[in-house]
Amino acid sequence: MTRSVTWRRLALSLSMLVLLAACGTGGEPDTDDAEPDVDDTEDVDEDADDPDGEDADDADGEDAIDDEDTELSGEITFTTLQLSPDFDEYLEGVIADFEAEHPEVEVQWTDLPFEGAQERLLADASAGTLADVVNLNPDLAFPLASEGEFVDLDDAGADVRDDYVEGAWDSFRYPGMDGAYGYPWYLSTEVTMYNTALLEEAGLDADDAPETFDELFDTARAVAENTDARGMHPALENRFVIDLVKLGVDITDEDATQATFNTPEAVAHVEELVSLYEDGAVSPDAVTEGHRQEIEAYQAGNIALFPSGPNFLNIIEENAPDIAETTQAAPQIEGPAGVTGMSVMGLMVPESTENPDAAHAFAQYMTNEENQLAFAEETLIFPSIVAALEDPMFTEPDEDGDFAEAISVAAAQLPDAANLRPVVVDDEVNNAIISNVQSAMLGDMTPEDALADAEDEVDAILERRTE
DSSP: OOOOOOGGGOOOOHHHHHHHHHTOOOSOSSSOOOOOOOSOGGGOOOOOOOOTTEEOOOTTOOSOEETTTSOOOEEEEEEEESOTTTTHHHHHHHHHHHHHHSTTEEEEEEEEOSTTHHHHHHHHHHHTOOOSEEEEOHHHHHHHHTTTOBOOHHHHTTTTGGGBOHHHHHTTOOTTOOSOOOEEEEEEOOEEEEEHHHHHHTTOOTTOOOOBHHHHHHHHHHHHHHSSSBSOOOOHHHHHHHHHHHTTOOSBOTTSSSBOOOSHHHHHHHHHHHHHHHTTSSOTGGGGOOHHHHHHHHHTTOBSEEEEOTHHHHHHHHHOHHHHHTEEEEOOOBOTTOOEEOEEEEEEOBTTOSOHHHHHHHHHHHTSHHHHHHHHHHSSOEESBTGGGGSHHHHSOSSOHHHHHHHHHHHHHGGGEEOOSOTTOOHHHHHHHHHHHHHHHTTSSOHHHHHHHHHHHHHHHHHHHHO
């Protein structure tokens, strides 16, 4: 189907950005991760087509059930995270359409605020009262999945699995567990935005954006040497772990019981960050700042390179139209591992559901091609259905210039993207790593010592969690 949409008129609540930041672009926390639109930078947080016919089976996931042969009935409950009131009309419309196709089914929708949601869901799981379909990202789902709360969709969703972006499906695989535990819903990924005026002032080809880490760092140095701006902002808390994964570094072992990131490749990367700082390509303040300060610096024309979600170009147009005028978008920086990051939100079906047929059918319906495209018309998210990413909405966006380019570049990356942020890298683990890297950049310890200390701290955290 052909669709067209004016993306600039679309806005997303802060809550959506927080959730997507928690997803892990590839997960990436702030973008890389699905990422719709926000107007107020002061509030920016660091952050399958299922024809009615195809339905999954019981909670044990032994055999897929064809919905044409099984009449659905009964009530199911559906819980989302902080999507109300912004998306009430859309979600209520999808629910009404599903109920119209299955007149014997009633869907009861509840939306939870993000704050305290994980604690609430853990309590519900303990009481056996989880909703029949639960909206979570891979990180938030991990504690529940590791306790066996969710149905393995490699079995129960086998008939629709190939409709989804492979990396999105695999983002709901967990250390030490077989299977995948979420139907992917909406996605985000970052692109590399850059200020062409600063590149030209630095004597660089403004149409030749950096594609690798080496090119990124060389460009940042050239800008710092030849202009009054800095080259880049490291945004360590959002980007460092993901960049290590792009460099081919495993953050933990396969079972996530021991840290493994203190490698020669990681040491070399920290040495490069230290060198960028010493060369003036990174400002002293930026070492301890996050994504919010990064976008502020880019909008002010103080940095030349800004890897982030395409929606942030919309914010830049609102707040700094002169900078937006000189901004171009290029594909995400790739490392030797050749992977591109994204963030994922999904729908899980608990083992405790008493109506698994309707639950799987509804989760597949909510995430099918038609409904994901309709959601993308409401706000700037990217669908997890491969066929949907080929829609003109993404390949030929109804926009002018660089915003359309950013959308199409981002969408083109997603079929081969992955959720790069390991689920065990929560705030506690991330802070243990980043605080030591910051010390290295500021000259308080060597890169070797910083990574050794960080690995020791993460090992202690992981050991405590397995006791």
